[in-house]
Amino acid sequence: MDITNDFMDECFKAFVLEQFCGNHGRIQTGDLEGIVSLQLANRRFCSLKGIEHFTSLEELDCSFNNLTELDISKNTNLIKLECNGNQLTFLNTDRNTKLKKLFCNKNEIHSLDLTANDQLEALDCGFNRLRHLDISHNPMLTKLVCYWNIISELHLEHNINLKELNCSYNSIFDLDLDQNTSLMYLDCGNNYLISLNIHNCTNLVEIRCNSNHLKNLDITRSRVLESLRCFQNHLTSLDLSHNPLLIELYCSENKLSELNTRHNPVLKQVEYGDNLFVEPDHTVKGMGTFQYDSSLCYYTTTLRHKDKELSVTAYVPAKADMRRLSPVIRKTWEHFDQLHHRAIDLIATTHPDEDVTELVLSELGFHEDATIRLGYDAGNTPAGQLCIYVVFNHELEMNSQFVYETY
Known part of the structure; x- marks a missing residue:
């Protein structure tokens, strides 16, 4: 049976003729029998009319085209559908009862009825215009991505197999994951x-609940937690004593008056500025006192070198880190003139056209890994103010590679 005229988009028609019909000029139903996969992404198709004749189709990717509608009612064997990045306002999957994976993000879909898709395992409907999302008929769901919509409620009590949930950038007030x-x-x-119940989520490895209105967050049963981002909330306390695997913690901009990380031996990254506590000042013998900057979460001081002020920064967030770095800081300052001359010599050798007498020593920085950076202001460039950093390790051995930054 000749079905050529059912293909309204000339580009889609040409694709089918070339791929499945040997370019003999007409499309017959027999040409499309047994085809189980179609990869149509980024082809600028405006219509997929004619897709109904691919009755054996199990996988369809038509992402990033110019589609305003998509009728898959005849593709009843479909298992995976990707239609991301189009202009769809409606998507009907009532007849696609075998569907396991549905990715329809970056469209303009206002509603999504998934009641017939009880085999669905993965859904990504982010960047749409959904106000409601009913997934109570999708018990097999393991992955749900619905960020950047306008959803105000999300009920997940029927989705007990869920392993991954991203519902960020919505309008949700309460989330019960019991x-x-x-x-x-x-x-x-x-x-x-204002409420987040994760009490029974004992397998959580990563939590991102930042930029909400939470006053409480109970993670005492999340013993395998590795990453927590809870900044920009109203938390007054945070118990980390049951999270021994925690690697990174971002809890800035809350109302915390203390933070105890003694039970987090592998914690590497911590940001907790703009809370109600500050780290105490730290004195390094022979140098002076470093003060904690709560807005930046590190220590600073100002010293004098050759009758000029020198900004000194220790990029560590806690007093305990300062104690650990103190021997390196002290040793660096004791040999500072020597380091400065070595740095200038290296710059002069590497940049023979540079007048090193014009360089201004502007910063001495100490980092968590015990590396040391001497920063030299090299003046204005078309890209901005240029600073050349010379790097030393904790043994005061110089790295031959510079770090260049513009401001």
Whole structure:
């Protein structure tokens, strides 16, 4: 049977003729029998009319085209559909009862009825215009991504197999995950949350609940937690004593009066500025006192070198880190003139056209890994103010490679 005229988009028609019809000029139903996969992404198709004749189709990727509608009602064997990055306002999957993976992000979809898709395992409907999302008929769901919509409620009590949830950038006030005990990854940031129940989510590895209105956050049962981002909330306390695997913590801009990390031996990255506590000043013998900057979460002081002020910064967030770095800081200052001359010589050798007498020593920085950087202001460039950094390790051995930064 000749079905050529059912293909309205000339580009789609040409694609089918070339790929499946040997370019003999007409499309017959027999040409399309048994085809189980179509990869149509980024082809500028405006219509997929004619897709209904691919009745054996199991996988369709038509992402990043110019589609305003998509009728897959005849593609009842479809298991995976990707239609991201189009202009779809509606998507009907009632007849696609075998569907396991649906990716329809970056469209303009206002509603999504998934009641017929009880085999669905993965759904990504982010960057749409959804106000409601009912997934109570999708018990097999393990991954749900619905960020950047206008969803105000999300009920997940029927999705007990869920392992990954990203519902960030919505309008959700309350999120109860009491039944989602398999959950490993959670991103609910940038909502209006005043309540987040993760008490039974004992498998969580990563939590992102930043930029909400949370006053409480109970992670005492999240013993395998490795990453927590809870900044920009209203937390007054945070118990980390049951999270021994925690690697990174971002809890800035809360109302914390203390933070105890003694039970977090592998914690590497911490940011906790703009809370109600500050780290105490730290004195390094022979140099002076470093003061803690709570807005930047590190220590600073100003010293004099050759009758000029020198900004000295220790890029560490806690008094304990300062104690650890103190021997390196002290040793550096004791040999500072020598380091300065070595740095200038290296710059002069590497940049023979540079007048090193014009360089201004502007910064001495100490980092968590015990590396040391001497910063030299090299003046204005078309890209901005140029600073050349010479790097030394904790043994005061100089790296031959510079770091260049513009401001």
